[in-house]
Amino acid sequence: MTTRQFGASVKRNEDARLLSGRAQFVDDVHLPGMLHAAFVRSPHAHARIRSIDASAALAREGVVAVYTAHDLGDYWRPGPVVVPPPPVAGAVFNERTQVPLAKDKARHVGEPVALVVAASRYLAEDAAAELAVEWEPLPVAADLERSAAPGAPRVHDDLPDNVAARVRQTKGDYAAAARRAHTVIRRRFAYDHGCAQPMETRGVVAQWDAGAERLTVWDTTQAPIAIRNGLAAMLGLSERQVRVVAPFIGGGFGPKIMLFYPDEVLIPWAAMKLGRPVKWIEDRAEHFFATTHERGQVHDAEIALDRDGRILGVRDVFLHDTGAYDPYGLTVPINSQCTLLGPYAIPNYDSTFTAVFTHKPIVTPYRGAGRQHGVFVIERLLDFAARELGLDLAEIRRRNLIPKDAFPYDNEIIYQDFTRLGYDSGNYAPMLDKALDMVGYERFVREERPKLRAEGRHVGIGVVCYVEGTGIGPYEGAKVQVQTSGKVSLLTGIGTQGQGHFTSFAQLVADQVGVAVSDVEVITGDTDQFYWGAGTFASRGAVVAGNAVNEAALAVRKKILRVAAEHFECAEADLVIADGAVAIAGVPGRSIRLGELAVHANPMRGAVAPGTEPGLEATSYFGPESGATAAGVHAMIVEVDPETMIPSIRKYVVVHDCGVVINPMIVEGQVLGGVAQGIGNAFYEQLAFDAEGQLLNATLADYLLPTALDVPRIELGHTVTPSPLNPLGIKGVGEAGAIPGGPLFAQALEDALELPMKGKELNEIPLSPCRLWELAGSPG
């Protein structure tokens, strides 16, 4: 009998290829006659292009072409809105999307103005440096609050101001709740989230086969199918003429779901125009400008509570920096708005955000996708409320957690997936208890902290809660097919960037079809292999594609039983599928290998019964009615060096609930990696712009990512509350670890530096040592 693979920490199918250097990434694609592209980018955040003279660049050795916006003709047009605004009554949305090449004006540093194609990247960059652009610098709207103020330089001349969007969502009646409150706490918060910085930058390779009239594009995208559909439409091709391959991708984390980047529009076009393959690989310097960011919000928030610390309501008004264009609609700020509500019963809510155009690169979702900002606001408000009411920080959270019998819980407002923000299932109090137990909360507060402080040590503790709406629609699909070799192929449209899909999806198939996980070949991210799908985002791969895979595998199982029953002339109930074969239970020798059965299922001569479908294959689609809500509690003990203000994490605990788990090892890896990014965000990752919109830290030597010395060993605890919204009971996990790091840091650092008794607070993120020193002063 085959062991059940679902729920087992199966070693990954993809690892041998990755470890041996055989896995193909986009930059590994090498084609005969291939040309290489480089972009000329704006050095100014806001400037008019007076003229471009390409003659010197064109005269250089090896240069094949130089294209500016004017060379694109009708192909030049603003990109699509990736995510249209959800239907919130009264919402304002001013759609201004990015263009392939800046035509009259550049609106952020790094916006491309010309494409150079040459025999090598070296030669293309040489020529790019010789392109003569005459710029007329214009006033810049860089700072978020100043950009929102009257009289600020406008990013888009045809709008009266820099408002990209304004959305108010309410639940209940906050004003009435505040009137009867015992305590109202008001604060201003600034939360800055950095950029994703996957270790692989973006890249595009395109090849036009004039004979076959087919375009093949290799793209580091998280959404190959959407790229295929969009390219076909833009280039006047049918979708069947375009193949987009997202091969192995070196990390995504959100920005690779953005489409269309200018390079994604231009490289395929140039390959068709020149009749030769063209490659563009973003270098790290470009990545800081050419790939989307996430950045800051400023919140003016208040919380109303009764005398026992129960939340009566929350009001929040915030600004969101969307950058120079807003192709990703409202997703990031609406995630902030929705996720602020957290795991707490908040009966009244009044939230308004204004998304603001600035002369900075575009903001689109990066792991967490705005959720961090909202979680910071509610968690900090609870901290200050607890202090005001004399409550313990864990206790005020416990009193406000949604009770387990209140699910499904309706938060009434509209979420990023256009559905009502509802929580499908949850059981939060045991998670909080478990985290407090794992971090040793009671013991630390009562015994260790006083003892260590008496020794002059600056130690503190933090505990925060959060929820994450995951696994949203619309749908994904999967095709399972038994090969005549006996191996089983699984095709799905969802791309993969390291999440282990080659294994977790294979586990689902292995269980249903009775083969080893290593005998399931998962093929993702190739539009010629699977036609339909949306993409990898919003922690949805395992939930949405996983359930499609499971249903397709179940259908194949049924086919196997039917075909085998005909073959053996027996009842399906007498058959057992295991170890790659179907056997009649209890009859030794009466067995057929799946590969052989697949041959029987595809007769080459003779007749078949009406309605017969060939092969042992099935395709299924799954779309949940709404997203599944995962949750977690993080706790940590931190010590701050009073000389350097460098915090060291003595203990970091995560308790997480992502429903039923396919592969615990992979889930653990996702959470650990998320926590590392959360630490970077909380501690020092910040895109530092000056007043002219220049990014001051655009290298990895200046924009620091956490290293192995910065990320501590993390202790994980899991609880399991299955989602009722999908047959497997799965919730997403991809972003969870990254979400609550900010408020956790702020809370623990405040405690370590004993700021409350000094009347000081940490109301912003990130908290680099320098910033901490400015805010906290010498701990003395």
Add this chain to the structure above:
Amino acid sequence: MSDDKVKVRTTVNGARVERDTEPRLLLSDFIRHELGLTGTHVGCEHGVCGACTVLVDGVPMRACLMFAVQASGRALETVEGLAPAPGRLHPLQEAFRDAHGLQCGFCTPGILMTMKAFLAEHPDPGEAEIREALSGNLCRCTGYQHIVDAVKLAAERGR
């Protein structure tokens, strides 16, 4: 430009290689695009991320901070040379698979080469030593914990 080419003579994973290259060609580009050994990845091209780390005469070096000509007369080892035979893995590679020491796998070749040299000199490392040795390689996926576990596992198995 073609007149200015210089000869690069090196051994790569034990095989002798001779190429005429431009003096400004980075070693990382030479390995990837001239030799077609695309297992060595390029992450930052300014010496920070460590993804392009290869062994030069047994010492981990950032291939993006060297010109190909500087490798002339020296022995290079890349990730493709780790496994003892096709279809098999080096014990360090095995340990990374067993401990889930990789996710997207892009930084992995550089980490494997760095850790190969590290373990050769530190066959019985503690966690702090491993983290110190790893700190020049950036990984954005794993949070490093499983990489540390993998290196420990490889060291244990090697004893």
